[in-house]
Amino acid sequence: MSAWQPSPEAPAALGLELELDSVRELALPELPGAELLPAWQLGKPPSADAVFVSAARTQRCQPWQRPYSVSLARYGGEHDSFNLLECDGSVALDALDRLSVVARPPGVERPELPLPLEPLAESEALGEWVPNVRLLDPRLLWVVARLSEAFPGRPIYVISGYRRDGHGSFHKKGRALDLFVMGVANEAVMRVCRTLKDVGCGFYPNNKFLHVDVRPPGTGHAVWIDVSEPGQPSRYVDAWPGVVESGALSWGNGE
Numbered sequence: 001m002s003a004w005q006p007s008p009e010a011p012a013a014l015g016l017e018l019e020l021d022s023v024r025e026l027a028l029p030e031l032p033g034a035e036l037l038p039a040w041q042l043g044k045p046p047s048a049d050a051v052f053v054s055a056a057r058t059q060r061c062q063p064w065q066r067p068y069s070v071s072l073a074r075y076g077g078e079h080d081s082f083n084l085l086e087c088d089g090s091v092a093l094d095a096l097d098r099l100s101v102v103a104r105p106p107g108v109e110r111p112e113l114p115l116p117l118e119p120l121a122e123s124e125a126l127g128e129w130v131p132n133v134r135l136l137d138p139r140l141l142w143v144v145a146r147l148s149e150a151f152p153g154r155p156i157y158v159i160s161g162y163r164r165d166g167h168g169s170f171h172k173k174g175r176a177l178d179l180f181v182m183g184v185a186n187e188a189v190m191r192v193c194r195t196l197k198d199v200g201c202g203f204y205p206n207n208k209f210l211h212v213d214v215r216p217p218g219t220g221h222a223v224w225i226d227v228s229e230p231g232q233p234s235r236y237v238d239a240w241p242g243v244v245e246s247g248a249l250s251w252g253n254g255e
Helices: 055-059 095-102 139-150 186-193
Strands: 070-074 079-082 156-160 176-181 199-203 210-214 221-226
Touching: 070 095, 070 139, 079 095, 095 139, 139 156, 139 176, 139 186, 139 210, 176 186, 186 199, 186 210
Parallel strands: 070 156, 199 221
Antiparallel strands: 070 079, 156 176, 176 210, 199 210
16 A cells, blocks of 8 residues: 555554444443544655664553554444554554455455555546545544544444545545444544544434544534434534534534
């Protein structure tokens, strides 16, 4: 995949061995708020020399900073566990490949990992890397990592990611995910999402999932509430108890 990914020697994962179909719904305590991850560094890709990180650098990570494996699930019972970020906030080896594969449309065969170093010619014209798999915006790794950090040990189920027929939406651009954190109320996940800078957060009280997307710097905190039932046209409201007191209509549908 892309040559600027750092750290081929990621710290050992803690090995979350969760059985995805056996997670029970638990009562959710008040969310104390998540600690910030280290500064996001993707705006300044490392030099070629920095791609090869020594073991000595890895050992400089304090034990409480070392990344852990995040469990992700998707349609069809498929699941994967891997590190998203290194302790300095840089992208873990193959993390973007693996999250992009999890986010492919339903019914698309799982491609071999890691993905090719260059996009296939027939896919590149469509903005894809291989057929029906688009590389996600790397900032989504940070968003998913923040959600996982707020709810340790909870698998994250990806309902929808890349959509080839998304008609210009964030999904078509590889910048959005519809997801839920297993065993956690969506209201609590929204409280975390709304703390993330330049991230869109869509709440759907009559659906299982919530929407997250990444936006240009300076956008702020985009939020919207869609109270439509599954399969019905969208219907937006300005507020929802436990999510936002007012102002959600100012973002319309968030796009």
